[in-house]
Amino acid sequence: PPLTVRSLSEAIGRPAKQILGILFKRGEMLTINSLLHEETALELSLELGVDLKIVKPKDVEDELQEYIDLPDDPSVLENRPPIITILGHVDHGKTTLVDKLRSANVAASEHGGITQHIAAYQVTKNGQKLTFVDTPGHAAFGEMRARGANVTDIVVLVVAANDGVMPQTVECIAHAKAAGVPLVVALNKVDLPDRNEQRVLQELAAQNVLAAEWGGDTEVVRTSGLSGEGLDELLETLLLTAELNEFKANSQRPATGACLEAFRDEGRGPLAWLIVQKGTLRRGDVVLCGQAYGKVRSIFNEHQQELDEAPPSTPVMLAGLDIVPAPGDKFVVLDDLDLAREIAERRRMAGRQVSLSSRGGKRTLEDILNAAREGEVQDLGVIVKADTPGSLEALRSEIGKFEHPEVRVRILHEGVGGVNESDVYLASASSAIIIAFHVIPEDRAAALALQENVEIRRYNIIYEVIDEIKQTLEGMLKPAK
Numbered sequence: 116p117p118l119t120v121r122s123l124s125e126a127i128g129r130p131a132k133q134i135l136g137i138l139f140k141r142g143e144m145l146t147i148n149s150l151l152h153e154e155t156a157l158e159l160s161l162e163l164g165v166d167l168k169i170v171k172p173k174d175v176e177d178e179l180q181e182y183i184d185l186p187d188d189p190s191v192l193e194n195r196p197p198i199i200t201i202l203g204h205v206d207h208g209k210t211t212l213v214d215k216l217r218s219a220n221v222a223a224s225e226h227g228g229i230t231q232h233i234a235a236y237q238v239t240k241n242g243q244k245l246t247f248v249d250t251p252g253h254a255a256f257g258e259m260r261a262r263g264a265n266v267t268d269i270v271v272l273v274v275a276a277n278d279g280v281m282p283q284t285v286e287c288i289a290h291a292k293a294a295g296v297p298l299v300v301a302l303n304k305v306d307l308p309d310r311n312e313q314r315v316l317q318e319l320a321a322q323n324v325l326a327a328e329w330g331g332d333t334e335v336v337r338t339s340g341l342s343g344e345g346l347d348e349l350l351e352t353l354l355l356t357a358e359l360n361e362f363k364a365n366s367q368r369p370a371t372g373a374c375l376e377a378f379r380d381e382g383r384g385p386l387a388w389l390i391v392q393k394g395t396l397r398r399g400d401v402v403l404c405g406q407a408y409g410k411v412r413s414i415f416n417e418h419q420q421e422l423d424e425a426p427p428s429t430p431v432m433l434a435g436l437d438i439v440p441a442p443g444d445k446f447v448v449l450d451d452l453d454l455a456r457e458i459a460e461r462r463r464m465a466g467r468q469v470s471l472s473s474r475g476g477k478r479t480l481e482d483i484l485n486a487a488r489e490g491e492v493q494d495l496g497v498i499v500k501a502d503t504p505g506s507l508e509a510l511r512s513e514i515g516k517f518e519h520p521e522v523r524v525r526i527l528h529e530g531v532g533g534v535n536e537s538d539v540y541l542a543s544a545s546s547a548i549i550i551a552f553h554v555i556p557e558d559r560a561a562a563l564a565l566q567e568n569v570e571i572r573r574y575n576i577i578y579e580v581i582d583e584i585k586q587t588l589e590g591m592l593k594p595a596k
């Protein structure tokens with residue numbers, strides 16, 4: 116119930132008149148239905164000699180999250196296919212590789228029949244399934260994570276053997292590392308005469324991605340999306356990586372997962388590509404997905420075949436939601452349609468914000484500082500963008516010298532150039548701050564930073580950067596410039 120003079124009077128068993136009297140003496144002319152601040156209510160109770168405790172009802176969103184995060188008994192966990200995302204610098208051969216992977220798994224009759232975009236698909240190798248999520252780029256990968264939807268188990272980084280590590284390659288590495296998922300490198304276009312594999316391995320090592328053949332822990336597979344060379348080996352390496360990491364899920368619980376993309380179909384209404392992460396999704400289930408809800412009318416796989424059920428790691432296209440959800444929205448199966456409707460409607464009232472950001476264990480700088488104050492050592496992630504390699508170098512060395520008993524500053528990503536959308540999503544997903552040294556954010560990145568509540572701090576003098584990180588850590592930072 117709202118905290119009013121009346122409800123306070125009822126709660127502490129004192130006449131409302133008495134409460135109004137005290138307020139009047141304080142110069143506040145209120146009525147019995149006036150809303151009170153929590154603090155005021157506590158002060159009033161104290162003055163009346165009553166010990167008041169204000170208990171807030173648990174937020175239904177928190178309860179939902181708890182339900183999604185509910186741990187499973189290890190004995191019910193089963194292996195599930197790994198969920199893989201392919202990233203890489205533009206033109207290094209992502210699309211070609213994906214086409215080749217898919218065509219090996221698509222019936223001939225289906226070729227050419229595919230008009231809709233396939234957001235995710237499965238490939239079978241040696242009788243085992245692998246799930247691939249087709250992300251439109253690493254910024255989108257970061258966006259999903261910023262939304263709290265961590266679906267990827269393994270990242271395949273495509274690097275063209277003739278072109279080597281490029282700026283977007285570095286961004287992809289930063290995203291994969293921040294996600295904490297294993298990386299497998301597809302050293303692509305090895306059919307080209309101007310390939311230079313050793314140079315690429317060197318460049319990767321410079322990014323702290325050390326190839327297994329050089330004693331590191333990153334598998335590097337030579338591939339050609341054109342000829343198909345190395346694709347079998349790539350799949351085998353992915354299966355091996357999955358085996359080592361033991362990706363498991365409980366298929367017996369109600370399904371939860373995330374929306375990869377969604378659209379409205381002329382005939383079938385809202386359609387959503389979902390990936391099931393836990394549990395099994397079935398026809399007839401009640402689904403709540405972001406602001407959308409509904410009863411599952413039908414689920415299709417990427418071959419447009421209708422399925423009765425979808426176990427963990429299965430990508431499906433779902434029909435039955437009332438509106439089109441957004442990429443990164445989490446979905447959950449509930450047993451009550453009315454409850455699903457109620458939550459969906461409340462989210463709509465609250466606006467897009469609630470279902471997108473601020474959920475999913477995102478930590479604010481404040482959380483980090485608070486935890487640090489309580490004595491746990493914390494990592495403060497920073498993303499450094501600068502005008503020249505020289506400035507970057509100088510910043511890196513300054514930040515490296517930084518010492519603090521409770522907080523470690525970690526550079527999640529650094530690069531020459533303006534702050535872009537990939538940086539903002541990376542910062543958002545990792546609760547990091549962005550340091551822009553002699554550079555400005557791109558327009559879209561600036562707008563996105565506002566929306567995502569990401570701090571971009573601009574500096575022109577190196578020592579200011581360090582001073583300000585110090586001040587931030589002391590929790591006495593002046594408003595960002």
Ligand code: GDP
Binds near residue numbers: 304
């Ligand atoms: P994306 O931007 O990463 O998706 O790259 P694409 O798959 O569109 O490929 C970019 C260009 O490289 C296209 O002209 C492809 O034909 C070419 N390409 C892709 N893979 C290979 C490969 O393995 N070998 C060679 N020689 N060319 C490739």
